Amino acid sequence: MGKKGKREKKGKGAEKTAAKMERKVSRRAKKEEEDLEALIAEFQSLDAKKTQVIESSCPPPSPRLNGSLSAHPEKDELVLFGGEYFNGQKTYLYNELYVYNIRKNSWSKVEIPNPPPRRCAHQAAVVPTAGGQLWVFGGEFASPNGEQFYHYKDLWVLHLATKTWEQIKASGGPSGRSGHRMVACKRQLIVFGGFHESARDYIYYNDVYAFNLDSFTWSKLAPSGIGPAPRSGCQMATTPEGSIIIYGGYSKQRIKKDVDKGTLHTDMFLLKTEGAGKEEDKWAWSRLNPSGVKPTPRSGFSVAVGPNNRSLLFGGVHDEEEEESIEGDFFNDIYFYDIGKNRWFPGQLKGPKSEKRKRRRGRQAEAESAGNEEVEKQPPQGPVEIVKEVVAEDGTVMTIKQVISGPAEEETSESEEEEEEDGALGQQVEPCPRSNAMLAVKHGVLYVYGGMFEVGDRQFTLSDLYSIDLHKMEEWKVLVEMDPKAQEWLEESESDEEDDDMEGAEGGEEEEESSEEESEDEGGDEQHPSVQPEEKHADYLARTEQYWIKLARNNMGPDAKEKKVVKVAHAMAKTFYEGSV
Numbered sequence: 001m002g003k004k005g006k007r008e009k010k011g012k013g014a015e016k017t018a019a020k021m022e023r024k025v026s027r028r029a030k031k032e033e034e035d036l037e038a039l040i041a042e043f044q045s046l047d048a049k050k051t052q053v054i055e056s057s058c059p060p061p062s063p064r065l066n067g068s069l070s071a072h073p074e075k076d077e078l079v080l081f082g083g084e085y086f087n088g089q090k091t092y093l094y095n096e097l098y099v100y101n102i103r104k105n106s107w108s109k110v111e112i113p114n115p116p117p118r119r120c121a122h123q124a125a126v127v128p129t130a131g132g133q134l135w136v137f138g139g140e141f142a143s144p145n146g147e148q149f150y151h152y153k154d155l156w157v158l159h160l161a162t163k164t165w166e167q168i169k170a171s172g173g174p175s176g177r178s179g180h181r182m183v184a185c186k187r188q189l190i191v192f193g194g195f196h197e198s199a200r201d202y203i204y205y206n207d208v209y210a211f212n213l214d215s216f217t218w219s220k221l222a223p224s225g226i227g228p229a230p231r232s233g234c235q236m237a238t239t240p241e242g243s244i245i246i247y248g249g250y251s252k253q254r255i256k257k258d259v260d261k262g263t264l265h266t267d268m269f270l271l272k273t274e275g276a277g278k279e280e281d282k283w284a285w286s287r288l289n290p291s292g293v294k295p296t297p298r299s300g301f302s303v304a305v306g307p308n309n310r311s312l313l314f315g316g317v318h319d320e321e322e323e324e325s326i327e328g329d330f331f332n333d334i335y336f337y338d339i340g341k342n343r344w345f346p347g348q349l350k351g352p353k354s355e356k357r358k359r360r361r362g363r364q365a366e367a368e369s370a371g372n373e374e375v376e377k378q379p380p381q382g383p384v385e386i387v388k389e390v391v392a393e394d395g396t397v398m399t400i401k402q403v404i405s406g407p408a409e410e411e412t413s414e415s416e417e418e419e420e421e422d423g424a425l426g427q428q429v430e431p432c433p434r435s436n437a438m439l440a441v442k443h444g445v446l447y448v449y450g451g452m453f454e455v456g457d458r459q460f461t462l463s464d465l466y467s468i469d470l471h472k473m474e475e476w477k478v479l480v481e482m483d484p485k486a487q488e489w490l491e492e493s494e495s496d497e498e499d500d501d502m503e504g505a506e507g508g509e510e511e512e513e514s515s516e517e518e519s520e521d522e523g524g525d526e527q528h529p530s531v532q533p534e535e536k537h538a539d540y541l542a543r544t545e546q547y548w549i550k551l552a553r554n555n556m557g558p559d560a561k562e563k564k565v566v567k568v569a570h571a572m573a574k575t576f577y578e579g580s581v
Helices: 003-047 353-370 414-424 501-506 508-525 537-556 562-580
Strands: 054-058 068-071 077-081 084-086 091-093 097-101 106-111 123-127 133-137 140-142 149-151 155-159 164-168 181-185 188-197 202-212 217-220 235-238 244-256 259-273 283-288 302-306 310-321 326-338 343-346 384-391 397-404 438-442 445-455 458-469 476-480
Touching: 003 140, 003 149, 068 123, 077 133, 077 438, 077 445, 084 458, 091 140, 123 181, 133 181, 133 188, 149 188, 181 235, 181 244, 188 235, 188 244, 202 244, 235 302, 235 310, 244 310, 302 438, 302 445, 310 445, 326 445, 537 562
Parallel strands: 068 438, 326 397
Antiparallel strands: 054 106, 068 077, 077 097, 084 091, 097 106, 123 133, 133 155, 140 149, 155 164, 181 188, 188 202, 202 217, 235 244, 244 259, 259 283, 302 310, 310 326, 326 343, 384 397, 438 445, 445 458, 458 476
């Protein structure tokens, strides 16, 4: 048999294997999903008791990841829906709806009758129709112990003007999945990829579906050409011409019994249509080879569409497998992809203009006093690894390695070099490295909410909110600080697994109320020493060091080594200082 025949036979074999795996996953998942359907139905019966819309001011939402944050098309608001939280023993799923008022920097909770069931890892897309619509598709529900999964294949629309949820029942849509991507493209919703997982098996997808927003019908696309391999968590963006761009993502495959191999994808594809966005249009895949400085390999990154025909990627994690453990390197960098130029470049902070002027004057004075002394030349800037420590209230320390790419190799003017140098000087406030955060862009400003990072086996889930003006790229602004006291972590125990499922999966309101009460109680006992106006970090540490050492020793116990206690105390003080300035 010739090479061509072998390739064709191998291709058909791969298709059969994939089909066989999908049937196998479907059979095993069916039993699990039947068990979870009863739990979901019980939650929905509770939601059905809500008969009117109730909107009330509230504190920032509790920590979560894998929710959706969407910009309102007509108002200066961000809409947060769903998400998950894991405290070491139980998984909590949410279907709450929060609205963030950008101008007032305030949150409100909107309770609407008959919402979608609790979920995470879904997708949401906003269209400006009839005062704004938020479309939600798919996602997953997990059992409280996190070992069973239900994957949704339902489609919902939130009518923002009337504050009503509506389930759209249309046949022929994608199978149940999570980790997929969905974008609004002309008058269609385009869904790509994702995965379906049961307790023992899983399958990743690379299929493409379109939902017509006029006829309310699904169609499965059959693009020509070679497209992306199956994956989840990729970047998906639209071009002004109505084409789709896919970058990166994650997938895994079983190489032998109980052994899986993960793949971080770094390839890029264009899905192009030859028409005006109609169902009968022909679509074709082609591979893209962008120029510039590409993102380092990672999964769990978050995506958004920025101004000036650019899509962006934020954060993520790169897992490094060692002999008996997996260590994750988390990121908090931004990469831009210029759609028109087919070019990647890293986002570089320039620093506030007022600070630039001060530093420039300082440098001029130094140059004048130095006379003809030789000025040392700076070595070319390459990738730099920064090591940070984040400390929880209980003294747990996480070392985070962050790799910052150097600026792209381009000719720069003297003024541009000064700006780059100015941006590197001084400590900038920035979100801590994280994965699975929620992003939204409104008026050219990027908002980053929540997400997670890990310390060994412990997961830190965040509830902070940051923003940065993408036009200026000067500095991050802290809108809601991370509260170390909100970091709850319970060690696994056999007795906890036997707890009532309802208690663990409900999560939402009861958990928030109790955590708020706990925070108030703890906050009333002791307040951290405040940072004085214009006080430098070194001065603050010198003034409060004994306080932080005492706090660290109480958290770590009497057997902790003094050197470790001091290190943790300094890291705690630094975390608090940076969150206060």
